Amino acid sequence: MISERVSYEQLLGISGCLALALLAHVTTLPLWVLAIIVVCGLIRLWLARSGRSAPPRGVLIVFAALVMPLLFLRFHTFNGLVAGTALLSVTAGLKLLETKTQRDIYIITLIIYFVSLAALLQGDSFWLLVYLIGVCWLTTATLLRATSSGPAPGWRRSLRFGGRVLAQALPLALVFWLLFPRFAAPLWQIPNDSKTAASGLSDTMSPGDISQLALSDEIAFRARFDSAAPPSQERYWRGPVLDYFDGHTWTRSTSGRGGAPPPLEPQGPAYRYTVMMEPHQHRWLFMLDWPSSWNQPNAELANDYTLMEPEPLSRPVDVVGTSHTHVQYSQPLTARTRMRELQQPQGRNPRTQQLAREMRSAHPDDMELVSAVLGMFRQQPFYYTLTPPKLSDNSVDEFLFDTKRGFCGHYASAFAALMRAAGIPARVVTGYQGGTLNPYGNYWILRQSDAHAWTEVWIDGGGWTRIDPTAAIAPERVESGLADAVNADDTLASRWQRKTPWFAGTRLRLDLLREIWRERILDFDQDSQRKLLEMLKIPEPDGQKLVMVLGAAMALAFAWLTWQIHRGLAPPSKDVTARTYARLCAKLAAAGIARKVHEGAEAYAMRVAQQRPDLADTVMALCRHYSALRYAAPSARITLGQFQAGVRAFRPKAASMR
Amino acid sequence: MSSLRQAATNRLRAWAMRRHGRDSLPINISRRRIYLLPTRFGVMLGVILGAMMIAGLNYNSNLALGFAFLMSSMAVVIMHHCNRNLQRLSVDVTPEVDAFAGREATFEFELRNGSNLDRRDIEVRCLSAAGMGNVAAQESGTIEVIAPVAQRGVTRVNQFELRTRYPFGWFYAWTYVQGLITIYVAPSPAGTKTLPSAGAKGTGTHSEARGDEDFSGLRAYEPGVPLKHMAWKVLARGGEAAVRNYSSLAAQPEWLEWSALEGMDLEARLSQLCLWVLESDSAQRPYGLRIPGREIAPSGGAAHRFACLRALAAFGAGESEEPVL
Numbered sequence: 001m002i003s004e005r006v007s008y009e010q011l012l013g014i015s016g017c018l019a020l021a022l023l024a025h026v027t028t029l030p031l032w033v034l035a036i037i038v039v040c041g042l043i044r045l046w047l048a049r050s051g052r053s054a055p056p057r058g059v060l061i062v063f064a065a066l067v068m069p070l071l072f073l074r075f076h077t078f079n080g081l082v083a084g085t086a087l088l089s090v091t092a093g094l095k096l097l098e099t100k101t102q103r104d105i106y107i108i109t110l111i112i113y114f115v116s117l118a119a120l121l122q123g124d125s126f127w128l129l130v131y132l133i134g135v136c137w138l139t140t141a142t143l144l145r146a147t148s149s150g151p152a153p154g155w156r157r158s159l160r161f162g163g164r165v166l167a168q169a170l171p172l173a174l175v176f177w178l179l180f181p182r183f184a185a186p187l188w189q190i191p192n193d194s195k196t197a198a199s200g201l202s203d204t205m206s207p208g209d210i211s212q213l214a215l216s217d218e219i220a221f222r223a224r225f226d227s228a229a230p231p232s233q234e235r236y237w238r239g240p241v242l243d244y245f246d247g248h249t250w251t252r253s254t255s256g257r258g259g260a261p262p263p264l265e266p267q268g269p270a271y272r273y274t275v276m277m278e279p280h281q282h283r284w285l286f287m288l289d290w291p292s293s294w295n296q297p298n299a300e301l302a303n304d305y306t307l308m309e310p311e312p313l314s315r316p317v318d319v320v321g322t323s324h325t326h327v328q329y330s331q332p333l334t335a336r337t338r339m340r341e342l343q344q345p346q347g348r349n350p351r352t353q354q355l356a357r358e359m360r361s362a363h364p365d366d367m368e369l370v371s372a373v374l375g376m377f378r379q380q381p382f383y384y385t386l387t388p389p390k391l392s393d394n395s396v397d398e399f400l401f402d403t404k405r406g407f408c409g410h411y412a413s414a415f416a417a418l419m420r421a422a423g424i425p426a427r428v429v430t431g432y433q434g435g436t437l438n439p440y441g442n443y444w445i446l447r448q449s450d451a452h453a454w455t456e457v458w459i460d461g462g463g464w465t466r467i468d469p470t471a472a473i474a475p476e477r478v479e480s481g482l483a484d485a486v487n488a489d490d491t492l493a494s495r496w497q498r499k500t501p502w503f504a505g506t507r508l509r510l511d512l513l514r515e516i517w518r519e520r521i522l523d524f525d526q527d528s529q530r531k532l533l534e535m536l537k538i539p540e541p542d543g544q545k546l547v548m549v550l551g552a553a554m555a556l557a558f559a560w561l562t563w564q565i566h567r568g569l570a571p572p573s574k575d576v577t578a579r580t581y582a583r584l585c586a587k588l589a590a591a592g593i594a595r596k597v598h599e600g601a602e603a604y605a606m607r608v609a610q611q612r613p614d615l616a617d618t619v620m621a622l623c624r625h626y627s628a629l630r631y632a633a634p635s636a637r638i639t640l641g642q643f644q645a646g647v648r649a650f651r652p653k654a655a656s657m658r
Numbered sequence: 659m660s661s662l663r664q665a666a667t668n669r670l671r672a673w674a675m676r677r678h679g680r681d682s683l684p685i686n687i688s689r690r691r692i693y694l695l696p697t698r699f700g701v702m703l704g705v706i707l708g709a710m711m712i713a714g715l716n717y718n719s720n721l722a723l724g725f726a727f728l729m730s731s732m733a734v735v736i737m738h739h740c741n742r743n744l745q746r747l748s749v750d751v752t753p754e755v756d757a758f759a760g761r762e763a764t765f766e767f768e769l770r771n772g773s774n775l776d777r778r779d780i781e782v783r784c785l786s787a788a789g790m791g792n793v794a795a796q797e798s799g800t801i802e803v804i805a806p807v808a809q810r811g812v813t814r815v816n817q818f819e820l821r822t823r824y825p826f827g828w829f830y831a832w833t834y835v836q837g838l839i840t841i842y843v844a845p846s847p848a849g850t851k852t853l854p855s856a857g858a859k860g861t862g863t864h865s866e867a868r869g870d871e872d873f874s875g876l877r878a879y880e881p882g883v884p885l886k887h888m889a890w891k892v893l894a895r896g897g898e899a900a901v902r903n904y905s906s907l908a909a910q911p912e913w914l915e916w917s918a919l920e921g922m923d924l925e926a927r928l929s930q931l932c933l934w935v936l937e938s939d940s941a942q943r944p945y946g947l948r949i950p951g952r953e954i955a956p957s958g959g960a961a962h963r964f965a966c967l968r969a970l971a972a973f974g975a976g977e978s979e980e981p982v983l
């Protein structure tokens with residue numbers, strides 16, 4: 001059977017399944033890889049259609065010899081996830097081209113299974129999982145059709161069978177998934193594909209960077225406060241702090257980051273919250289300004305008060321933290337830090353330098369100077385726009401004196417540059433601000449469009465003070481988030497969203513589902529397993545007990561499976577009517593009148609009636625019921641249920657008269 | 659590799675023989691005697707599933723891990739299905755099979771499926787040949803295995819195998835049934851000599867024997883008699899099934915004699931006798947067989963023919979066993 005030739009129909013089926021599995025990789029695989037596979041499939045199908053066999057081996061070897069180096073040139077490795085998937089997919093394509101026998105179908109099936117898994121290593125949505133399970137269902141049905149001898153079972157039948165196998169596999173799979181011990185650390189270092197480009201904020205900021213983000217709906221993180229959330233104008237989520245300025249771009253300097261952050265005196269209430277970070281391929285975690293405690297053992301607070309992980313975030317992570325929105329720095333700035341935070345590029349932005357000197361001489365007090373600059377932003381025709389004009393090297397000069405149009409990045413950059421020029425230590429802080437409350441899940445959603453840049457200036461006696469120059473231009477920006485502030489540059493979709501509140505509501509509900517999915521499924525780990533064991537009332541759960549519970553649950557699942565699969569084997573039971581009648585006869589026999597083998601229901605009833613007149617009516621009626629159910633045409637007059645109820649209620653007393 | 663596999667199979671067959679002893683047919687296949695192994699594709703599947711699980715664990719991806727577990731559980735379910743496909747099938751086989759040397763023996767395996775499940779792709783293996791078939795729920799089916807037989811003689815098959823790869827062919831389940839099948843391999847019918855009577859009386863005599871005027875009485879029915887010789891009127895009157903006897907058939911029994919073929923080698927002699935038996939049988943005249951150690955009185959019909967052929971098959975040699983350890 002193994003050498004059986006593959007028919008056109010079988011080829012079509014398996015090619016379709018492979019195509020569906022690869023559809024999950026469309027965004028990650030290079031297009032030409034997909035094109036090669038499609039071409040291979042089409043050539044083979046065309047050959048089969050016209051009754052020809054697969055091309056000779058030589059052609060394939062030449063083909064493979066051409067494609068493999070191309071792949072290597074593209075990825076420089078076969079080890080990574082995407083590269084491995086590409087290799088596997090191309091192999092499947094070539095295999096398709098040479099498919100002759102059932103053996104090849106098995107191999108393609110295995111590749112489909114593995115390629116589906118690879119897609120799940122890269123994506124994490126519920127629908128992807130459902131889609132891929134569907135693909136494997138279809139593949140399984142196709143395999144059933146391809147491997148059955150004789151005429152292939154019909155599609156419906158095969159799909160039903162495949163579905164049944166899947167359904168029967170579910171409990172066991174669930175037991176495994178819930179209880180199989182998870183590793184705290186990977187078995188070996190995963191080659192970092194950096195397949196997902198770092199998203200969101202980076203550790204540099206040029207004018208215009210953040211306005212790019214403002215158009216993105218992508219979720220940066222979610223946050224849930226244990227009690228009431230701080231007011232909007234205090235919800236600044238701190239990201240990378242940028243302190244090196246080259247006249248155009250602010251950069252996070254890497255040197256001098258060591259050492260403990262300067263001590264703070266928290267003031268006002270502490271907020272306890274959980275930040276549910278999406279993987280953004282950077283090291284920093286977004287904490288509410290200013291963080292005082294967190295639960296990530298490896299994370300460290302840099303001396304600019306940004307919480308940093310040792311490795312870039314490549315998977316979702318939940319951080320439980322505490323922050324105070326008001327603090328007081330209790331120690332003066334060290335000379336080194338002051339030097340660093342006053343750094344200015346030589347010979348850049350001369351007009352700004354000039355302005356700073358003038359304003360400084362007018363306002364010797366630091367806070368007064370700050371107010372004066374903010375007043376300038378408010379009074380002069382500074383516009384807040386998503387599409388500011390392009391700026392060249394002396395970006396601050398151009399912005400302050402010529403264009404006067406910009407986004408939060410422009411204002412933060414210009415403000416910090418002005419402050420430094422006036423001799424006040426200043427730096428740009430990037431992060432997120434505001435957010436949307438999801439009332440269904442009571443958590444805040446911070447999207448890329450909530451990205452923001454603000455500044456901190458060092459005020460002697462008060463320490464680093466947050467100044468948000470953008471708020472001087474458009475105060476409503478701080479109050480209610482970006483989408484409302486950028487009316488002119490609105491996208492069609494977001495305008496539509498605002499006009500239809502139910503849409504926004506649905507979106508929030510969906511986000512809640514996504515959040516539950518992430519929390520319950522994607523982030524299921526050792527800790528969740530421990531909680532599960534606690535729920536099962538197992539004292540002091542540990543790894544060993546987990547394995548024991550897994551064993552017990554597996555035994556149960558296997559028992560269920562065995563019962564489920566083998567119950568079809570039992571010979572069909574006697575029909576219910578006959579069984580119920582047998583019960584009636586047994587009751588009468590216990591009462592002393594056993595039915596004779598040859599006796600029909602009516603004759604038996606007559607005999608019972610003679611011997612036990614007290615039972616006559618009931619027995620006659622029941623026996624007539626039985627005859628009607630058994631032999632008469634189906635009628636609505638007497639139902640099986642009535643007969644069963646009658647027999648159940650029938651309790652003859654043992655013959656007591658004799 | 660294949661010889662290693664062969665050796666392992668032989669050990670297992672011998673062990674099954676010792677463990678279960680001779681089975682009385684029909685036998686209902688119980689779970690205890692079904693063995694199961696992955697096919698080579700199943701082994702590949704196992705490797706892939708292992709790789710899937712390790713990938714899921716290593717990437718710490720709960721979705722990938724769940725998917726890998728689902729696929730592995732599916733494999734376990736399929737294993738059960740494969741095993742179930744043989745369970746509680748009732749197997750019977752015609753215990754005696756007749757064949758000619760150099761041709762094929764046809765074994766008919768009768769499978770009864772009393773359950774509510776269709777059984778698909780049941781393969782029966784016997785004497786290194788195999789046949790395949792399906793048995794629908796609540797039905798019986800016959801699976802024929804056609805095996806070539808080379809040697810004249812009486813062979814006893816002590817064991818045959820039921821096997822299935824359904825569904826999907828990742829696994830195969832099999833069972834050994836220790837049922838006795840005796841194969842009577844008659845010599846290959848061949849030879850140049852004409853029937854002894856043809857030499858004495860000329861050809862064509864027996865063709866006239868069909869004339870109705872030669873009717874000489876009735877004898878009891880036996881299977882294999884041509885329908886037109888049946889005494890239908892007798893049957894219609896309510897009598898026993900009977901066959902009309904013809905005087906020519908009754909009167910001139912043919913003796914097929916070993917001694918008439920003096921000077922030929924043993925197998926050629928037997929082949930000639932076998933051809934004569936078949937010729938006489940198709941000519942529907944009574945014949946008897948006389949070979950050293952055995953004499954079969956003249957008669958006709960299928961049972962008689964089989965008796966003669968079996969006598970020729972068994973000539974000279976004792977019964978040989980199918981080579982089972």
